[in-house]
Amino acid sequence: MKACPECDSDRQYRYEKTLSAQGGYGPDMLPKLGAGMFKSATFVPVVCADCGFMRFFASADARGRLEGSKKWTRA
Numbered sequence: 001m002k003a004c005p006e007c008d009s010d011r012q013y014r015y016e017k018t019l020s021a022q023g024g025y026g027p028d029m030l031p032k033l034g035a036g037m038f039k040s041a042t043f044v045p046v047v048c049a050d051c052g053f054m055r056f057f058a059s060a061d062a063r064g065r066l067e068g069s070k071k072w073t074r075a
């Protein structure tokens with residue numbers, strides 16, 4: 001894990017599990033990258049212990065579906 005992009009701290013904490021990208025907090029963050037029609041993709045949150053900056057990384061499982069997806073285009 002690289003240093004925090006906001007404050008350059010190396011005190012980054014990654015949550016131990018992946019979380020669902022769909023839920024009560026807003027729209028689906030990673031549409032069409034779930035394991036099946038009714039499963040949403042998962043992500044891993046990372047928080048900086050010094051400034052609180054939060055980052056979210058798509059799980060390896062979700063990233064593995066990007067290249068075969070017709071809904072996601074390479075930017």
Ligand SMILES: [Zn+2]
Pocket residue numbers: 004005006007008009048049050051052053
């Ligand atoms: Zn920070």
